[in-house]
Amino acid sequence: MSSTNVVTAIRDALHDEMANDDRIVLLGEDVGSRGGVFRISVGWMEEFGEERVIDTPLAESGLVGVAIGMAMHGLLPVAEIQFADFIHPAFDQIVSEAARIRYRSNGAFACPLVIRAPCGGGIHGALYHSQSIEAYYAHVPGLKVVMPSTPADAAGLLRSAIADPDPVLFLEHKKTYRAVTGEVPDGRHVVPIGTADVKRQGDDLTCISYGYTLHTCLDAAQRLQDDEGISVEIVDVRSLAPLDTETILDSVRRTSRAIVVYEDNRTYGAGAEIVATIAEQAMFDLDAPIVRIGGPDIPAMPFATALEHLYMEPEPDQVYRHMLELARA
Amino acid sequence: MSTRVASSPHGALGLSDDDLRSMHRLVLTARLLDEAALRQNRMGRAPFVVPAEGHEACQVGTAWAMRKGVDIWVPYYRDGALVLAAGMTPYEIFLGIFAKASDPSSGGRQMPSHWGHRELGIITGSSPIATQVPHAAGIAYAIKYRNEDAVVGCWFGDGATSEGDWHEGLNFAGIHKLPVIFVCENNRYAISVPQSKQMAVKDVADRAAGYGFPGVVVDGNDVLACYGAMTQAHDRARAGEGPTLIECKTYRFLGHTSDDDDKTYRPRDEVEQARLQDPLHVLGAYMLEHHLIDERGADELRTSVKAEIDEALAAAWEAPDPEPGSAMRHVFAEAESDGDPVSETRP
Numbered sequence: 001m002s003s004t005n006v007v008t009a010i011r012d013a014l015h016d017e018m019a020n021d022d023r024i025v026l027l028g029e030d031v032g033s034r035g036g037v038f039r040i041s042v043g044w045m046e047e048f049g050e051e052r053v054i055d056t057p058l059a060e061s062g063l064v065g066v067a068i069g070m071a072m073h074g075l076l077p078v079a080e081i082q083f084a085d086f087i088h089p090a091f092d093q094i095v096s097e098a099a100r101i102r103y104r105s106n107g108a109f110a111c112p113l114v115i116r117a118p119c120g121g122g123i124h125g126a127l128y129h130s131q132s133i134e135a136y137y138a139h140v141p142g143l144k145v146v147m148p149s150t151p152a153d154a155a156g157l158l159r160s161a162i163a164d165p166d167p168v169l170f171l172e173h174k175k176t177y178r179a180v181t182g183e184v185p186d187g188r189h190v191v192p193i194g195t196a197d198v199k200r201q202g203d204d205l206t207c208i209s210y211g212y213t214l215h216t217c218l219d220a221a222q223r224l225q226d227d228e229g230i231s232v233e234i235v236d237v238r239s240l241a242p243l244d245t246e247t248i249l250d251s252v253r254r255t256s257r258a259i260v261v262y263e264d265n266r267t268y269g270a271g272a273e274i275v276a277t278i279a280e281q282a283m284f285d286l287d288a289p290i291v292r293i294g295g296p297d298i299p300a301m302p303f304a305t306a307l308e309h310l311y312m313e314p315e316p317d318q319v320y321r322h323m324l325e326l327a328r329a
Numbered sequence: 330m331s332t333r334v335a336s337s338p339h340g341a342l343g344l345s346d347d348d349l350r351s352m353h354r355l356v357l358t359a360r361l362l363d364e365a366a367l368r369q370n371r372m373g374r375a376p377f378v379v380p381a382e383g384h385e386a387c388q389v390g391t392a393w394a395m396r397k398g399v400d401i402w403v404p405y406y407r408d409g410a411l412v413l414a415a416g417m418t419p420y421e422i423f424l425g426i427f428a429k430a431s432d433p434s435s436g437g438r439q440m441p442s443h444w445g446h447r448e449l450g451i452i453t454g455s456s457p458i459a460t461q462v463p464h465a466a467g468i469a470y471a472i473k474y475r476n477e478d479a480v481v482g483c484w485f486g487d488g489a490t491s492e493g494d495w496h497e498g499l500n501f502a503g504i505h506k507l508p509v510i511f512v513c514e515n516n517r518y519a520i521s522v523p524q525s526k527q528m529a530v531k532d533v534a535d536r537a538a539g540y541g542f543p544g545v546v547v548d549g550n551d552v553l554a555c556y557g558a559m560t561q562a563h564d565r566a567r568a569g570e571g572p573t574l575i576e577c578k579t580y581r582f583l584g585h586t587s588d589d590d591d592k593t594y595r596p597r598d599e600v601e602q603a604r605l606q607d608p609l610h611v612l613g614a615y616m617l618e619h620h621l622i623d624e625r626g627a628d629e630l631r632t633s634v635k636a637e638i639d640e641a642l643a644a645a646w647e648a649p650d651p652e653p654g655s656a657m658r659h660v661f662a663e664a665e666s667d668g669d670p671v672s673e674t675r676p
Contacts, residue, residue, distance in 0.1 A: 025474070032622070051474055062463045062497025069467020072452060074475060077467075089493070099466070105445045105453040105540070106436030107659035141660050165662040307538050 001292055002184060007177035009151035009184050010116075011040045012077065013158045016188070018048055023164060025070065027054035027063055029114075037082055038118060038177060048098030064090040064115060068098050071113040077160060084171065085131040086121035098167040099142035113167040115156075118213055119147075120173035120263060122312045126303035132211075132264035132295070137169050138241040144193055145241040147171040149214040151182045151198070153238055156191025164193060173211040180215060196244035198251065202233035204327050205257035208274055210237040213263050213319075220320040230327045240270050245277050252282050257326050259291040261319055263312070266294025288329035291322050331534030331544035331576070334561070336554040337565055339619075344393075344556070346621050352393055353616055356385040358634050359410030360420055360609050363583075366426055366441075370587040374646070375426045379442040380583040381409035384514050386608030387455050387547075387577035388484070389414050390555025391512050395482055395565045401472075402451040403465040403483040405458075406442040406583070407514065411484060416449045419638050423645030430651040437651045459489040462511070463499030469507035469572075480566040481509040482559075488519025490533050499574065505538035506571030510562040513574065514549060516581040521594035537574035549577030550608040553615075579604070 004012070018024045026041060026048075033057035035042030045053040056063040059080060067077035077124065087094075094115065101111040121130030138145045148154040154172065161168035175288045179275060191197075199214065200221055209217045221232035233246050233251050252258045258278050260271040271292050278290055295301075301311045315321075339349045369375040381388065384407055386435050392414030395402065402415050408423065421433050428437035434445040434453070445453030452468070454461050465483035472479045489495050490513060502509050513533045517524045530536070537544030545562070547554040555577055562573035580603035584591040592602075616622040622630065 020505070057497070057500055059493075059497040059500070061494055062466075062501055065460065065463025065494055065498065066467035066470065069464035070471045072464065072466075073468040073471035075471045092457055093460060093494070094461070096455050097460050100455065101453055102659050102662070104435050104439050104455065105447070105659075106432075106434075106438060108445060108447040109453045110662065144661075239399070256626075261516050 001186060003181055004151050004184055005178050005181045006148070006151050006154050006172070006302045007040065010158055010172060011154040013155035014040065015044070017159060017162050018044070018052065018198055021076065022048045022052070023074065023076045023156045024078060025054060025075055026078050026080065027056050027067060029056055029063070030063055031055060031080050031081045036080065040080070060086055060090040061093050064093040066096070067113055068093060068111055069080045071111045072101070072109060076112055077114060078114045078162065078313040081115060081117040081134045083129050084133045085128045086119035087117055087133060088177070094137065094143065094167070094169070095140050099140050102166065103142055110165050111167050112165050114161045114170055115167070116170045116172060118172045118174045120175055121301040122175045122212065122308065124303065124305070124308065125301065127300035133224065134143070134171055134240050135269050137266055138270055142166070143241065144168040144239070145171065146193055146239045147173065148238060149173065149176055149236055150180060151212055152184045152189060153191050153197065153236070155184050157193065157238065159188065159190045160193045168193065171211070174257075175212040176215070178323050191317035193236070194239050194242040194244055196247035197236045197238055198233060200232065200234040202231035203255060203257060205323060206233045206235060206251040206255045207259045207261060207323065208235045208237060209261040211263060213261050215320050217261050220317070223320060224323055224327070228324065230324065232323055234238070237270075237274070243273065243277070245281070248274065248277065251287040252278050256285055257329070258286065259293065259322055259326050261293045263295050265297050266292065267297050269294045278328055288326055291326050293319065293322060315320070331532050331537065331546050334545050334547045334554055334558040336548065336551045337557055339553055342557050342560065348393070348615065349621055352389050353612055353622070354630065354634065355389045355410060355414050356552065356609055357630065358419065358611055358638065359385045359389070359413055361634055361638050362422060363409060365642055367583070367587060369426065369642070374662070375441070377440050378426060378587045379406050379409070381407050383443030383516065383582040383603070383608065384549070385410040385579045386552040386612060387514050387549035387555045387579050390552040391482065391484070391575065391577070392483060393556050393561040394559035395480070397449070399477060399479050400450065400466055401481045402449070403454070403461050403468070403487045404444050404451065404479060405454065405489065406456070406463065407486060408444065408484050409442065412444050412446070414676065415446070415451055417444075417446055417451070419641035420645055421446075423642050424648055427645050427648070428650070429645060429648040430655070431648055432452060438656070459492035459495040459498070460483060461485070462489070462495045463501065465509050465511070466498045466502040466507055469502060470505060472508055472634065473505070479508070482512060482561055483509060484512045484514060486519065487515040487524060487527060488512060488522070488535060489519065490536065491519070491527055492600045495577065498571070499540045502572045503542050506569065508566035509572045510560070510566060511572060511574045513576045514579055515576050516579050518581065518595070520585045520589065532576060534574055534576040540572070544574045546576045547579065550606045550611055552608065552612050579608070582607070619624065631634035
């Protein structure tokens with residue numbers, strides 16, 4: 001075990017995988033001589049060669065499209081979208097192409113592609129460096145979407161994404177990069193895609209979250225334990241598609257109370273799918289209505305500190321208060 | 330500026346008489362197959378077909394410079410003659426038209442003419458325009474990375490050249506000097522929109538200058554001119570000199586698809602004028618002139634090809650439809666046999 005932060009865990013895992021398999025190539029904007037704007041690949045162009053660490057033109061659709069071609073001809077491309085906010089020009093390549101190549105060819109072709117995209121807000125990124133994009137893509141059959149919240153999960157899920165025979169959108173919440181540290185098991189630690197994880201065990205209510213908000217929830221749960229003796233179970237979704245409904249439902253059936261917390265705009269977000277799953281399959285195990293907390297339905301996160309705070313924390317201790325109300329309901 | 334490649338006699342291009350007879354048969358097969366498919370559509374047995382009529386020479390000519398079993402094909406939906414030249418059979422094409430379970434492109438999932446054939450190295454395609462162009466560049470990158478002696482051919486219409494993906498794919502290929510040939514089958518219309526409203530240049534090939542590789546214009550109705558240009562581009566690609574953009578000036582004689590009525594946007598005299606350069610007739614005349622076939626031989630060829638197509642059509646019609654439940658399969662990998670964890674375009 002060694003303690004590290006999320007960005008370092010991603011860097012170390014990706015580095016190890018590249019060192020072990022020369023089919024893996026990294027391509028994206030500024031990933032070469034700059035080493036990536038988040039410094040994931042510093043020095044790799046020299047270490048692995050320009051053929052494997054490819055500075056692409058500033059064209060997201062083209063870079064994903066080129067990566068799809070590579071994936072169809074024996075390589076294992078890891079495409080880096082500099083910020084998830086800039087992935088939209090590649091929507092067609094991801095949704096119409098990558099996600100459908102296996103299906104449309106009746107299983108004859110495959111597209112083992114990883115797309116890494118730093119996402120999420122709370123880092124003064126404003127409208128175009130803060131977006132949550134998971135809901136657009138988790139809706140698409142043929143595509144897997146994961147978002148780790150801890151260093152161990154980041155390393156383990158990235159290895160699974162690279163090994164996966166299908167396209168995986170690997171979302172990295174920027175606020176976790178350096179703010180979240182934790183232990184990463186030694187060796188080739190792997191976390192299977194499609195598995196949620198109970199990050200904190202509890203009996204009184206179940207809180208389901210992912211990404212940076214998971215840590216807000218963990219903080220609130222600890223304070224509720226200290227202040228009120230309320231025991232909150234925290235389920236980290238980790239994988240939005242496929243969604244591990246069993247882990248979520250097992251916990252909810254046991255605690256009989258569920259709260260879902262996510263950063264993305266509330267309406268039509270991933271939380272809606274999780275809430276619907278609970279409502280459909282565990283309705284009669286519930287002692288109280290399900291609570292859903294998402295980001296405000298404004299077009300994006302504003303820049304000014306006060307405005308950004310309103311998005312990330314619309315009111316002080318929002319999650320804490322909702323957990324408390326739910327526990328007492 | 331782009332250069333123009335003129336036609337040469339087949340002998341000067343290194344083509345044997347038998348090569349030319351085979352090319353002639355392919356052009357004729359594509360034409361008669363189109364006609365048969367359209368009849369099936371009008372009879373209500375084929376919901377949708379995409380005629381290649383008019384494009385046969387540029388497809389067969391450029392295809393003939395490719396090596397089957399080695400090179401990779403990235404076609405678009407109008408490439409019926411091309412995929413025949415790549416090795417697909419009329420039977421396989423009719424399996425697609427009738428959406429049968431054994432359709433090699435998609436098992437009846439996609440509209441017809443959305444080609445894919447793993448064993449032949451024909452890459453699966455979609456309907457959005459020009460999305461295959463970056464794929465071609467990526468495959469060519471992988472070929473170069475893996476030190477393979479293969480070349481990628483990528484075909485599209487003039488309409489595709491307006492798409493961002495087209496630009497991004499050519500730009501990437503130019504930067505890395507990739508072994509890929511971009512072939513524009515310019516029939517002067519993106520469905521109904523004439524070239525004058527698509528671009529402010531006369532030749533698509535001029536755009537190659539912006540990507541740092543040669544652009545070549547050829548008469549797309551002349552199978553030998555197309556073959557000649559493709560051969561030079563193929564040599565360049567294998568020599569590590571990078572991509573070429575070939576613009577084949579041609580014409581589409583029928584509607585965009587079986588659902589299109591081109592009378593709403595093209596004057597009839599323009600179509601009739603274009604038919605004077607019908608690639609099938611141009612090639613047929615060349616065959617007669619060079620004593621590669623005589624009138625009787627031409628009649629026998631037509632009878633033979635027609636019989637082949639009728640037989641393929643009838644057999645494909647009888648082939649099993651997909652099982653309804655199979656629609657749920659192949660969303661993700663099912664087993665090791667379902668594609669590969671690391672896919673290859675050829676086994």
